[in-house]
Amino acid sequence: MKNKKLETPKIVIGTWAWGDTGELGNGYFGSKLEKNDLQKVASKAIKAGFTMWDTAAVYGMGHSEQVLGEVLKQYDRNDYQLSTKFTPQIAEDVENPVETMLEGSLKRLNTDYIDLYWIHNPKDVEKWTPYLIPLLKEGKIKHVGVSNHNLQEIKQVNEILGEAGYKIDAIQNHYSLLYRSSEKAGLIEYCQENNIDFYSYMVLEQGALTGKYDSSHPFPEGSTRAEIYNPMMQNLESLNNSLKIIAEKHQASAADIATAWAIQKGTTPIIGITKSKYIDDEIKVTNIRLSNEEMNMLEKFGDLAQVNTRGEWEKDMNIN
Incomplete structure (x- = not known):
């Protein structure tokens, strides 16, 4: 029953911004994207070994998936992996709402299977998790992940999947120098102990x-x-100044250092990229090794910033 192990690169390419409208005031990023630019991103990323693409049905209400599917048309399906999500808040009132949303994603992404399919948030673990099992059996999804779930909910999902011979293969949560809720709640440690990939x-x-x-x-x-x-x-x-100082020592950028920190914490960063030139930065990131002193300095200034960047859709991982 078990599919082959998920091949997780050091960095996943995020396409949240690919679903943006491009109109200021009418989208999260306010960016205007061109298909030609995104095709260059795909070409360079795949050549560099960044072969996993993360999206969701809710990103631009399908627009991100549609754009990504169009951009990846030119490649053999075995050359890349797709990560997309079921979002409970937009589920239809049908017999199997998870399958219905998945079918829409498959069509937009021009594929007949998804490598890693996520429950986007823990609206109702007991309700939504069982719907994944027939999709795993049919091969429409190869691996399951959960996003924005706390430790108790993750164990609950695993228990339900385990009864059918499956398990969670990945967790995806907000994680940065400014927001370390998953780490403080012991979630990253749990992932490492149970062979689960943590996507940040x-x-x-x-x-x-x-x-x-x-x-x-x-x-x-x-x-x-x-x-x-x-x-x-x-x-x-203070944090940004520290990032710049450390970046200079490593002949890198501040963004490279923040990403390298996340990798050294045992996570797989999802980095949104809309220009091919930024792929070079991610190649560099995978070769950066920060000292313990540098890691501690960054975390110190991250804590001292005392800001709360938790999204309105996210829960504090320390609260059940």
């Missing part, structure tokens, strides 16, 4: 930890990013 998203806090923005150079007004992060830029100055 928002490692760069939507650009706030890239070194490009500060209180003097805030995010352009009109996007959700600006609304959330601009008010906290003053608090992030």
